[in-house]
Amino acid sequence: MTAVPIPQRIHRGERDVVITWAEEHVGHYPARDLRLACQCAECHDEMTGRPLLDPGAVSDDVHALAIDLVGSYAIRIQWSDGHATGIYPYDFLLSICPCERCVAGRGGR
Template sequence: MAGLSKDTPNPTEIKLHRKSRLLEISFGDGKTFRIPCEFLRVYSPSAEVRGHSPGQEVLQVGKKDVNINHIEPVGNYAIQLTFSDGHNTGLYSWDLLYDYGVHQDKMWQRYLDRMEEAGASRDPVMGSRALGRQPGSR
Protein backbone atom coordinates (compact mmCIF):
# COMPACT_ATOMS: atom_id res chain seq x y z
CA MET A 1 0.00 0.00 0.00
CA ALA A 2 1.42 3.34 -1.02
CA GLY A 3 2.06 5.87 1.70
CA LEU A 4 -0.21 8.77 2.41
CA SER A 5 0.07 11.96 0.47
CA LYS A 6 1.67 14.58 2.68
CA ASP A 7 -1.03 16.98 1.51
CA THR A 8 -4.00 14.92 2.72
CA PRO A 9 -5.19 15.91 6.20
CA ASN A 10 -5.76 13.15 8.74
CA PRO A 11 -9.27 12.41 9.98
CA THR A 12 -10.13 13.95 13.33
CA GLU A 13 -13.37 12.00 13.75
CA ILE A 14 -15.15 9.09 12.06
CA LYS A 15 -18.79 8.45 12.96
CA LEU A 16 -21.14 5.84 11.58
CA HIS A 17 -24.80 6.85 11.40
CA ARG A 18 -26.44 3.42 11.11
CA LYS A 19 -30.02 4.63 10.74
CA SER A 20 -29.24 6.97 7.82
CA ARG A 21 -26.47 4.63 6.56
CA LEU A 22 -23.86 7.40 6.38
CA LEU A 23 -20.20 7.46 7.36
CA GLU A 24 -19.29 10.94 8.58
CA ILE A 25 -15.60 11.79 8.39
CA SER A 26 -14.11 15.04 9.68
CA PHE A 27 -10.60 15.97 8.56
CA GLY A 28 -7.94 18.21 10.09
CA ASP A 29 -8.49 20.93 7.49
CA GLY A 30 -12.04 21.48 8.75
CA LYS A 31 -13.80 19.57 5.95
CA THR A 32 -16.47 17.04 6.92
CA PHE A 33 -17.92 14.54 4.47
CA ARG A 34 -21.04 12.41 4.89
CA ILE A 35 -20.57 9.45 2.57
CA PRO A 36 -23.38 6.90 2.10
CA CYS A 37 -22.53 3.29 2.96
CA GLU A 38 -23.83 2.27 -0.46
CA PHE A 39 -21.33 4.63 -2.12
CA LEU A 40 -18.45 3.20 -0.07
CA ARG A 41 -19.55 -0.35 -0.93
CA VAL A 42 -19.93 0.17 -4.69
CA TYR A 43 -16.61 2.05 -4.83
CA SER A 44 -14.76 -0.43 -2.63
CA PRO A 45 -11.02 -0.34 -3.32
CA SER A 46 -10.92 -4.17 -3.27
CA ALA A 47 -9.77 -6.24 -6.24
CA GLU A 48 -13.18 -7.96 -6.14
CA VAL A 49 -14.81 -4.64 -7.15
CA ARG A 50 -12.04 -2.79 -8.99
CA GLY A 51 -10.57 -5.76 -10.81
CA HIS A 52 -6.85 -6.28 -11.20
CA SER A 53 -6.37 -3.76 -14.00
CA PRO A 54 -8.25 -0.88 -15.63
CA GLY A 55 -11.41 -1.94 -17.43
CA GLN A 56 -12.00 -4.93 -15.14
CA GLU A 57 -14.25 -3.06 -12.69
CA VAL A 58 -17.27 -5.08 -11.57
CA LEU A 59 -20.52 -3.11 -11.40
CA GLN A 60 -22.03 -3.59 -7.94
CA VAL A 61 -25.79 -3.99 -8.05
CA GLY A 62 -28.47 -4.32 -5.36
CA LYS A 63 -26.51 -2.42 -2.70
CA LYS A 64 -29.09 0.28 -1.86
CA ASP A 65 -29.74 -1.03 1.68
CA VAL A 66 -26.17 -2.03 2.55
CA ASN A 67 -24.83 -0.78 5.87
CA ILE A 68 -21.50 -0.91 7.68
CA ASN A 69 -21.36 -3.44 10.51
CA HIS A 70 -17.79 -2.85 11.67
CA ILE A 71 -14.96 -0.33 11.27
CA GLU A 72 -11.43 -1.54 11.95
CA PRO A 73 -8.45 0.86 12.05
CA VAL A 74 -5.48 -0.23 9.92
CA GLY A 75 -2.30 1.40 11.20
CA ASN A 76 -2.41 5.19 11.07
CA TYR A 77 -3.43 5.40 7.44
CA ALA A 78 -6.69 3.53 6.76
CA ILE A 79 -9.80 1.75 7.93
CA GLN A 80 -11.25 -1.58 6.88
CA LEU A 81 -15.03 -1.66 6.62
CA THR A 82 -17.19 -4.74 7.07
CA PHE A 83 -20.46 -4.31 5.22
CA SER A 84 -23.81 -5.94 5.99
CA ASP A 85 -23.51 -8.02 2.80
CA GLY A 86 -20.29 -9.58 4.13
CA HIS A 87 -17.86 -7.62 1.94
CA ASN A 88 -14.76 -6.66 3.93
CA THR A 89 -11.70 -6.78 1.68
CA GLY A 90 -11.20 -3.10 0.83
CA LEU A 91 -8.78 -0.83 2.70
CA TYR A 92 -9.97 2.76 2.76
CA SER A 93 -6.93 5.02 3.17
CA TRP A 94 -7.29 8.60 4.40
CA ASP A 95 -6.29 9.76 0.89
CA LEU A 96 -9.03 7.63 -0.69
CA LEU A 97 -11.72 8.73 1.78
CA TYR A 98 -10.82 12.40 1.33
CA ASP A 99 -10.87 11.99 -2.46
CA TYR A 100 -14.25 10.22 -2.26
CA GLY A 101 -15.60 13.06 -0.13
CA VAL A 102 -14.44 15.73 -2.54
CA HIS A 103 -15.66 13.90 -5.68
CA GLN A 104 -18.65 11.93 -4.42
CA ASP A 105 -21.32 13.83 -6.42
CA LYS A 106 -19.56 13.22 -9.74
CA MET A 107 -18.68 9.63 -8.83
CA TRP A 108 -22.25 8.90 -7.71
CA GLN A 109 -23.65 10.20 -10.99
CA ARG A 110 -21.16 8.04 -12.92
CA TYR A 111 -22.34 5.02 -10.90
CA LEU A 112 -26.03 5.79 -11.59
CA ASP A 113 -25.24 6.20 -15.30
CA ARG A 114 -23.45 2.83 -15.38
CA MET A 115 -26.40 1.19 -13.60
CA GLU A 116 -28.83 2.64 -16.15
CA GLU A 117 -26.66 1.53 -19.08
CA ALA A 118 -26.54 -1.99 -17.64
CA GLY A 119 -30.29 -2.04 -16.93
CA ALA A 120 -29.39 -2.93 -13.34
CA SER A 121 -31.01 -1.93 -10.07
CA ARG A 122 -29.76 -0.53 -6.78
CA ASP A 123 -32.52 -2.47 -5.01
CA PRO A 124 -31.46 -5.70 -3.29
CA VAL A 125 -32.00 -8.84 -5.34
CA MET A 126 -34.48 -11.22 -3.76
CA GLY A 127 -33.31 -14.78 -3.29
CA SER A 128 -29.84 -16.04 -4.08
CA ARG A 129 -29.82 -15.21 -7.80
CA ALA A 130 -27.81 -12.05 -8.41
CA LEU A 131 -28.18 -9.82 -11.42
CA GLY A 132 -25.46 -10.48 -13.91
CA ARG A 133 -24.63 -10.96 -17.52
CA GLN A 134 -26.38 -13.69 -19.37
CA PRO A 135 -24.13 -16.44 -20.70
CA GLY A 136 -22.80 -15.55 -24.11
CA SER A 137 -23.50 -11.81 -23.75
CA ARG A 138 -20.77 -9.18 -23.78
Protein backbone atom coordinates in the same frame (compact mmCIF):
# COMPACT_ATOMS: atom_id res chain seq x y z
CA MET B 1 6.49 14.74 0.58
CA THR B 2 2.75 15.02 0.89
CA ALA B 3 1.27 14.52 4.32
CA VAL B 4 -1.30 11.75 4.48
CA PRO B 5 -4.60 13.18 5.67
CA ILE B 6 -5.73 11.76 8.99
CA PRO B 7 -9.38 12.14 9.99
CA GLN B 8 -10.11 13.64 13.38
CA ARG B 9 -13.13 11.45 13.82
CA ILE B 10 -14.86 8.57 12.01
CA HIS B 11 -18.46 7.90 12.79
CA ARG B 12 -20.57 5.00 11.59
CA GLY B 13 -24.15 6.02 10.81
CA GLU B 14 -27.19 3.97 9.85
CA ARG B 15 -26.87 4.75 6.19
CA ASP B 16 -23.62 6.61 5.97
CA VAL B 17 -20.10 6.95 7.26
CA VAL B 18 -19.21 10.39 8.56
CA ILE B 19 -15.56 11.39 8.38
CA THR B 20 -14.44 14.55 10.11
CA TRP B 21 -11.27 15.69 8.37
CA ALA B 22 -11.08 18.97 10.19
CA GLU B 23 -13.34 21.13 12.29
CA GLU B 24 -15.16 22.64 9.32
CA HIS B 25 -14.58 19.79 6.94
CA VAL B 26 -16.97 16.90 7.42
CA GLY B 27 -17.74 14.33 4.73
CA HIS B 28 -20.98 12.37 4.88
CA TYR B 29 -20.33 9.31 2.74
CA PRO B 30 -23.46 7.43 1.71
CA ALA B 31 -22.85 3.81 2.74
CA ARG B 32 -23.84 2.35 -0.60
CA ASP B 33 -21.57 4.73 -2.54
CA LEU B 34 -18.65 3.71 -0.36
CA ARG B 35 -19.46 0.04 -0.77
CA LEU B 36 -19.49 0.53 -4.56
CA ALA B 37 -16.21 2.43 -4.40
CA CYS B 38 -14.46 -0.52 -2.76
CA GLN B 39 -10.97 -0.83 -4.22
CA CYS B 40 -10.24 -4.42 -3.25
CA ALA B 41 -9.22 -7.01 -5.84
CA GLU B 42 -12.63 -8.65 -5.59
CA CYS B 43 -14.56 -5.48 -6.45
CA HIS B 44 -12.10 -3.75 -8.69
CA ASP B 45 -9.73 -5.06 -11.37
CA GLU B 46 -6.30 -3.90 -10.25
CA MET B 47 -4.86 -4.20 -13.76
CA THR B 48 -7.49 -2.36 -15.75
CA GLY B 49 -9.10 -0.29 -12.97
CA ARG B 50 -12.43 -1.66 -14.13
CA PRO B 51 -15.09 -2.17 -11.43
CA LEU B 52 -15.97 -5.86 -11.04
CA LEU B 53 -18.79 -5.20 -8.65
CA ASP B 54 -22.27 -5.14 -10.14
CA PRO B 55 -24.11 -2.16 -8.61
CA GLY B 56 -27.34 -4.09 -9.04
CA ALA B 57 -26.03 -6.75 -6.67
CA VAL B 58 -25.55 -4.26 -3.85
CA SER B 59 -28.70 -3.68 -1.87
CA ASP B 60 -29.91 -0.15 -1.16
CA ASP B 61 -29.73 -0.65 2.58
CA VAL B 62 -26.16 -1.87 2.73
CA HIS B 63 -24.40 -0.32 5.70
CA ALA B 64 -21.20 -0.51 7.70
CA LEU B 65 -21.24 -2.98 10.60
CA ALA B 66 -17.78 -2.11 11.81
CA ILE B 67 -14.91 0.15 10.92
CA ASP B 68 -11.35 -0.81 11.80
CA LEU B 69 -8.29 1.37 11.55
CA VAL B 70 -5.55 0.01 9.31
CA GLY B 71 -2.25 1.48 10.43
CA SER B 72 -2.36 5.23 10.23
CA TYR B 73 -3.33 5.48 6.60
CA ALA B 74 -6.62 3.66 6.02
CA ILE B 75 -9.78 2.11 7.39
CA ARG B 76 -11.29 -1.29 6.73
CA ILE B 77 -15.07 -1.45 6.62
CA GLN B 78 -17.07 -4.55 7.41
CA TRP B 79 -20.26 -4.35 5.36
CA SER B 80 -23.70 -5.75 6.09
CA ASP B 81 -23.51 -7.79 2.85
CA GLY B 82 -20.64 -9.80 4.33
CA HIS B 83 -17.89 -8.02 2.44
CA ALA B 84 -15.00 -7.15 4.72
CA THR B 85 -11.85 -7.10 2.62
CA GLY B 86 -12.14 -3.54 1.39
CA ILE B 87 -9.54 -1.10 2.58
CA TYR B 88 -10.12 2.60 2.11
CA PRO B 89 -6.97 4.69 2.32
CA TYR B 90 -7.49 8.17 3.75
CA ASP B 91 -6.13 9.88 0.65
CA PHE B 92 -8.64 7.94 -1.45
CA LEU B 93 -11.48 8.87 0.91
CA LEU B 94 -10.43 12.50 0.77
CA SER B 95 -10.35 12.35 -3.03
CA ILE B 96 -14.01 11.27 -3.08
CA CYS B 97 -15.11 13.45 -0.15
CA PRO B 98 -18.76 14.30 -0.81
CA CYS B 99 -18.81 17.59 1.11
CA GLU B 100 -19.86 20.67 -0.83
CA ARG B 101 -16.47 22.28 -0.81
CA CYS B 102 -14.66 19.21 -2.18
CA VAL B 103 -17.30 18.52 -4.80
CA ALA B 104 -17.08 22.15 -5.93
CA GLY B 105 -13.28 21.94 -5.88
CA ARG B 106 -13.38 18.94 -8.20
CA GLY B 107 -15.68 20.83 -10.54
CA GLY B 108 -18.84 19.00 -9.55
CA ARG B 109 -19.42 15.39 -10.40
